[in-house]
Amino acid sequence: MGRNLKNGERLRPVDLARGHGLSTQAIRNYEEAGILPAAGRTPTGYRTYTSVHAGALRAFLALAPGHGHQTATSIMRAVNEDAAEEGFRLIDESHAQLLDDRRTLQAVENALRDLDPTTASGPGARSEPAAVSGSGGTFIGPLAEQLGIRPATLRKWERAGLVRPRRDPVTGYRVYDEADVRDARLAHQLRRGGYLLEQIAPLLAQVRAAGGLEPLEGALRDWHARLSARSRAMLTGAAELEAYLRLRG
Incomplete structure (x- = not known):
């Protein structure tokens, strides 16, 4: 969000969406998918959100680049269902996959030497x-x-x-x-x-x-860059998820 929220401050879907360039429909979809906790409702039935929802949205958007949309969704759903350990397990699996991908890259580089x-x-x-x-x-x-x-x-x-x-x-x-x-x-x-x-x-x-090996050098540099970007994205996602867990209390 572009501003600090006070505890208990109520937000409309458009308020939550605007700071991230999203549509209000996307916010509703994220809630239905379990990425966001269930919204509150006004007496007339309109959705209302709080700083906790804003934190959940920040966490999801930070997790997705490193873990992928599907895994990030599963992580947030687990946390919102008070099953944080399952979320942590999914994070561990992503890190294990990243390590395996790094080993694969090393294996490719080793294989290239045989060329x-x-x-x-x-x-x-x-x-x-x-x-x-x-x-x-x-x-x-x-x-x-x-x-x-x-x-x-x-x-x-x-x-x-x-x-x-x-x-x-x-x-x-x-x-x-x-x-x-x-x-x-x-x-x-x-x-x-x-x-x-x-x-x-x-x-x-x-x-x-x-x-x-020259024709593959560019591909290998790109592969290294993509793995590094995933690593940094996972760090960012971990920080936002920790902040969200603190918000949840």
Whole structure:
């Protein structure tokens, strides 16, 4: 809100909405969703709000950028239902997901190092399991199992240009060589990082053509920036939620 509220001061929906650029319908929707506590009512049935409602709105709007709209809604609903521990559990899950996303980014960066042709086949390079005898590659089933995905996903990635397996001349089965396995691993990590197939395909094409990591450096910087923004948003959300909990008493 743009001004300090006195205890017990009554606010109309428009008063609550105006300070955040929201509509009065949004305020009613937030109340119905449990984001805000139930409003008071005038003798004629009009909704009235207080500084507690204003604090709830500030907390929700601060939580949403870091936790997402759905989780922020669940957190506020839990707090408003006097189940703060459930809200804290949801917050912990978001932080765990953020940590997992950071680990995924690190895994992507580690995977990218394998794209360097001077190291990919050097001493200590990782050999791939389930190689096809005499073909120097891996079939779709073992590769899908190794990545923890379905074979249908690999076929989808092939249609999108992410992987380019050859066909065994005898069986007609797809055979993934070392470069295909590398690209599949990289695609898998980028998908976990939230990238779309249409975003990944040109990156991999550039990497193949350039033989280096430069095409992905911008994507990685953007990924780092998004994770940092989420971290800061979570800090802001935590501060506003703590202030709201104090208002509730």
